[in-house]
Amino acid sequence: xxxxxxxxxxxxxxxxxxxxxxxxxxxxxxxxxxxxxxxxxxxxxxxxxxxxxxxxxxxxxxxxxxxxxxxxxxxxxxxxxxxxxxxxxxxxxxxxxxxxxxxxxxxxxxxxxxxxxxxxxxxxxxxxxxxxxxxxxxxxxxxxxxxxxxxxxxxxxxxxxxxxxxxxxxxxxxxxxxxxxxxxxxxxxxxxxxxxxxxxxxxxxxxx
Numbered sequence: 001x002x003x004x005x006x007x008x009x010x011x012x013x014x015x016x017x018x019x020x021x022x023x024x025x026x027x028x029x030x031x032x033x034x035x036x037x038x039x040x041x042x043x044x045x046x047x048x049x050x051x052x053x054x055x056x057x058x059x060x061x062x063x064x065x066x067x068x069x070x071x072x073x074x075x076x077x078x079x080x081x082x083x084x085x086x087x088x089x090x091x092x093x094x095x096x097x098x099x100x101x102x103x104x105x106x107x108x109x110x111x112x113x114x115x116x117x118x119x120x121x122x123x124x125x126x127x128x129x130x131x132x133x134x135x136x137x138x139x140x141x142x143x144x145x146x147x148x149x150x151x152x153x154x155x156x157x158x159x160x161x162x163x164x165x166x167x168x169x170x171x172x173x174x175x176x177x178x179x180x181x182x183x184x185x186x187x188x189x190x191x192x193x194x195x196x197x198x199x200x201x202x203x204x205x206x207x208x
């Protein structure tokens with residue numbers, strides 16, 4: 001995931017293999033009143049579509065499909081072909097999709113590293129370690145949360161949070177973000193400049 005351009009196909013905080021529409025059982029899909037879910041729709045753990053795990057475009061296709069099927073059932077006639085999707089701009093007063101949630105989350109996480117102490121005490125390190133564990137379990141997109149935990153728990157230990165101070169923590173967070181960029185085929189950010197991007201502002205004065 002880039003910092004400003006979300007990916008429409010696999011828009012997750014820490015993407016891994018996306019469950020396909022067939023990942024839900026036939027009974028689950030019948031419960032939703034449809035035989036096949038649109039591409040990109042991710043099911044929650046209860047087998048129902050997860051709005052916070054799905055892009056706005058895929059969610060619109062889901063609701064469009066449900067409305068079409070409802071209309072077809074009520075009229076007992078074949079539904080007319082749906083008009084081409086004009087991809088309306090998302091509204092600011094609607095629930096966030098997985099892309100909006102991810103963008104806001106990266107802003108928060110990088111800002112968190114920017115405000116971290118230059119040299120953290122043992123207590124501060126413990127608090128941040130606890131936060132990251134809780135965050136990776138309570139993040140609203142469950143597939144993203146699972147992927148974050150898996151990434152941090154890499155057997156070699158190379159992805160464990162580095163919390164001794166701001167410099168290490170900021171670089172670690174940048175590497176976590178770049179892991180997403182690699183998975184999505186996005187350009188990676190040069191972590192040497194994370195502090196200019198998220199804390200001090202660029203030296204050319206563009207942020208002043």
